[in-house]
Amino acid sequence: MIVSTKGRYALRVMVGLAQREDAYVPLKEIAEAEGISQKYLESIMTVLSKAGFVDAVHGKGGGYRLNRSPSQYTIGSILKLTEGSLAAVSCTSQGPAACSRSTCCQTKPMWDRLDKMIDDFFEGITVEDLLKEGKQ
Amino acid sequence: MIVSTKGRYALRVMVGLAQREDAYVPLKEIAEAEGISQKYLESIMTVLSKAGFVDAVHGKGGGYRLNRSPSQYTIGSILKLTEGSLAAVSCTSQGPAACSRSTCCQTKPMWDRLDKMIDDFFEGITVEDLLKEGKQ
DNA sequence: CTTTCTACCTATTGACAAAGTAGGTAAATG
DNA sequence: CATTTACCTACTTTGTCAATAGGTAGAAAG
Numbered sequence: 001m002i003v004s005t006k007g008r009y010a011l012r013v014m015v016g017l018a019q020r021e022d023a024y025v026p027l028k029e030i031a032e033a034e035g036i037s038q039k040y041l042e043s044i045m046t047v048l049s050k051a052g053f054v055d056a057v058h059g060k061g062g063g064y065r066l067n068r069s070p071s072q073y074t075i076g077s078i079l080k081l082t083e084g085s086l087a088a089v090s091c092t093s094q095g096p097a098a099c100s101r102s103t104c105c106q107t108k109p110m111w112d113r114l115d116k117m118i119d120d121f122f123e124g125i126t127v128e129d130l131l132k133e134g135k136q
Numbered sequence: 137m138i139v140s141t142k143g144r145y146a147l148r149v150m151v152g153l154a155q156r157e158d159a160y161v162p163l164k165e166i167a168e169a170e171g172i173s174q175k176y177l178e179s180i181m182t183v184l185s186k187a188g189f190v191d192a193v194h195g196k197g198g199g200y201r202l203n204r205s206p207s208q209y210t211i212g213s214i215l216k217l218t219e220g221s222l223a224a225v226s227c228t229s230q231g232p233a234a235c236s237r238s239t240c241c242q243t244k245p246m247w248d249r250l251d252k253m254i255d256d257f258f259e260g261i262t263v264e265d266l267l268k269e270g271k272q
Numbered sequence: 273c274t275t276t277c278t279a280c281c282t283a284t285t286g287a288c289a290a291a292g293t294a295g296g297t298a299a300a301t302g
Numbered sequence: 303c304a305t306t307t308a309c310c311t312a313c314t315t316t317g318t319c320a321a322t323a324g325g326t327a328g329a330a331a332g
Contacts, residue, residue: 273332274331274332275330275331275332276329276330276331276332277328277329277330277331278327278328278329278330279326279327279328279329280325280326280327280328281324281325281326281327282323282324282325282326283322283323283324283325284321284322284323284324285320285321285322285323286319286320286321286322287318287319287320287321288317288318288319288320289316289317289318289319290315290316290317290318291314291315291316291317292313292314292315292316293312293313293314293315294311294312294313294314295310295311295312295313296309296310296311296312297308297309297310297311298307298308298309298310299306299307299308299309300305300306300307300308301304301305301306301307302303302304302305302306
């Protein structure tokens with residue numbers, strides 16, 4: 001599984017917020033609309049908020065909303081934020097966790113190409129694209 | 137992580153066996169060459185053997201070898217066998233585990249396209265391709 | 273026919289992360 | 303001040319991956 005529920009929920013929430021345009025939507029409402037546990041969703045919204053992907057306002061009439069146009073959010077940026085990484089295998093990671101055989105491994109170049117392909121895929125889609133897709 | 141060590145080890149073993157051509161290579165030798173635990177590798181070789189991907193011969197002079205030309209093995213076929221599935225997300229699975237929102241989910245079409253892209257990628261590469269890649 | 277080499281089989285363990293839960297604190301509004 | 307909301311820290315549960323342990327059975331050589 002390359003993308004866990006965390007990233008998938010985040011995407012659905014972002015598309016949902018895009019549909020609501022400039023309104024502030026409380027967490028409770030998002031959770032119910034998407035069928036996600038409120039408590040679990042909290043941890044996801046915190047990440048989105050801290051990274052500046054959404055505005056958050058306390059108190060009555062508050063909640064979350066996007067702070068840019070849906071076309072300004074790539075799917076890749078949202079997934080990298082919530083998942084940490086989109087690597088299909090651990091082989092391609094750098095630093096201390098790097099594979100000791102990476103210099104001679106005959107499969108490594110393939111993993112690099114796969115990573116590149118997946119990254120291009122997600123960076124080439126925006127929240128706006130998903131919005132439109134649903135309306136067809 | 138879309139591909140675990142099981143699948144990655146299996147690929148490396150298949151490429152390794154391809155290099156040895158028609159010789160029977162004992163598990164112990166493969167494990168040492170690839171730096172994989174013998175016992176763990178056993179479970180992988182059993183899968184490859186039962187699926188008819190390799191020939192296995194007992195006793196002295198025995199071991200494992202490929203039973204087709206390296207060009208006859210797609211990477212996709214090996215990974216699907218050892219990993220069970222190459223799905224990037226659980227959303228795209230059919231049957232009882234299917235997502236209840238799949239019919240209305242605005243992200244689902246994207247996951248379907250991703251799965252297709254990944255499948256095409258792996259089905260378009262063979263063990264022979266990886267062999268050549270290492271020699272460049 | 274016995275020893276050695278090899279594959280094959282079943283079960284168990286440890287580590288880790290994902291997914292979800294619980295209970296409280298702080299800010300904004302009316 | 304009361305209500306609504308976001309924010310924070312910690313915990314539990316679950317499941318899978320990765321690896322380990324200890325055997326059985328087949329094939330070949332001496």
